[in-house]
Amino acid sequence: MMRSLLVVFAIIILFQGCRKSGSDLEIDMTKLEIRTIWSASNYLAFTDIIKFHDNWYCVFREGTGHSTNDGKLRVLVSADAVHWTTDTILVIPGSDLRDPKFLIGLDDELLINAGAKNTKLDNLIWHYDSSVHKWGNAVFTDVSDDWLWSIRRNGQVLYSIAYGFNPARTSSEMSLYSARKPTFPKFQLVRRNIAGKGCPTEASFLFKYNDTMMIFARRDCDDRKTWLGISQFPYDSIAWSSFNIILESPSIINIAGSIYVAGRTYDPTIRTSLYKLDEAEKKLVKLTDLPSEKDTGYPGLFYHNNKLYISYYTRVKSGQYAIYLCSYKITG
Numbered sequence: 001m002m003r004s005l006l007v008v009f010a011i012i013i014l015f016q017g018c019r020k021s022g023s024d025l026e027i028d029m030t031k032l033e034i035r036t037i038w039s040a041s042n043y044l045a046f047t048d049i050i051k052f053h054d055n056w057y058c059v060f061r062e063g064t065g066h067s068t069n070d071g072k073l074r075v076l077v078s079a080d081a082v083h084w085t086t087d088t089i090l091v092i093p094g095s096d097l098r099d100p101k102f103l104i105g106l107d108d109e110l111l112i113n114a115g116a117k118n119t120k121l122d123n124l125i126w127h128y129d130s131s132v133h134k135w136g137n138a139v140f141t142d143v144s145d146d147w148l149w150s151i152r153r154n155g156q157v158l159y160s161i162a163y164g165f166n167p168a169r170t171s172s173e174m175s176l177y178s179a180r181k182p183t184f185p186k187f188q189l190v191r192r193n194i195a196g197k198g199c200p201t202e203a204s205f206l207f208k209y210n211d212t213m214m215i216f217a218r219r220d221c222d223d224r225k226t227w228l229g230i231s232q233f234p235y236d237s238i239a240w241s242s243f244n245i246i247l248e249s250p251s252i253i254n255i256a257g258s259i260y261v262a263g264r265t266y267d268p269t270i271r272t273s274l275y276k277l278d279e280a281e282k283k284l285v286k287l288t289d290l291p292s293e294k295d296t297g298y299p300g301l302f303y304h305n306n307k308l309y310i311s312y313y314t315r316v317k318s319g320q321y322a323i324y325l326c327s328y329k330i331t332g
Helices: 002-018
Strands: 026-040 043-052 055-063 072-078 085-090 096-104 110-117 121-129 147-154 157-165 172-179 188-191 200-207 213-219 227-231 239-242 247-255 258-266 270-278 283-289 296-304 307-315 321-331
Touching: 026 043, 026 055, 026 072, 026 283, 043 321, 055 096, 055 307, 055 321, 072 096, 072 110, 096 147, 096 296, 110 147, 121 147, 147 200, 157 200, 157 213, 172 200, 200 227, 200 247, 213 247, 213 258, 247 296, 258 283, 258 296, 258 307, 270 296, 270 307
Parallel strands: 043 096, 043 296
Antiparallel strands: 026 321, 043 055, 043 307, 055 072, 072 085, 096 110, 110 121, 147 157, 157 172, 172 188, 200 213, 213 227, 227 239, 247 258, 258 270, 270 283, 296 307, 307 321
């Protein structure tokens, strides 16, 4: 009996010694790998990246300019995150497709959501059919007055933090939507005006292990400092605080309890930068500036095999635009 108890205690101690908390894991800033996975003379922007089944996918917008009505989405595919080819190009004639993002749907399928701007704003969903390795036609959601800028899954519910954009940038309203089977891709309004004043727009969010929703929100008026929002289920109230920096096009990820965020910053020049959240102090600690020029940002983040992958766009010195993919080793 005593021997059995000793074996059990030994197993427990060994297990606890092998566990890694978020504070034990660190990004090795010396282990940077970076490559250009696409470049062109036309305008490239607004990226995201994901690994789904055996392949990597990267999506971004390309057009003749930043806000032209010819924006289309190019989807790249790779087996090793090194060699990339075009998987498909998504087009809606007469519409400017913007800010595409990957998500895993309620049936564990790969989806892309994006906004389509013409005389109004439409929110679209594309479904990837793994059986034939093709993307389907765009499906319109029933939301057209708010931009479903980011969508995240929590259990069997898809949530979106959306904003109604005012071109004058003197006001905007942020709202929370949700979708469930079998009515998806229809979204229901959960709560309107979840952030009050301050012109909140682009928001990246995630769910922690206890269903806590964590939100990083860009702001386009007042002091423009980025907001941190914390909310508990059923997300009927959100506690907001302000960071000490301006972070646009935020993208956040949870790696073993540590929260990392990348986006476009002005510190002091325009760069795409990577930060780590100090949750206790509610502040962002800069880790590095990624190689980038003045027109840059809109990163996508993905964690796989002890590496953090970051896709983003930048204008390069030749005047062309490029999609960069960099990766950092996570140690600990």
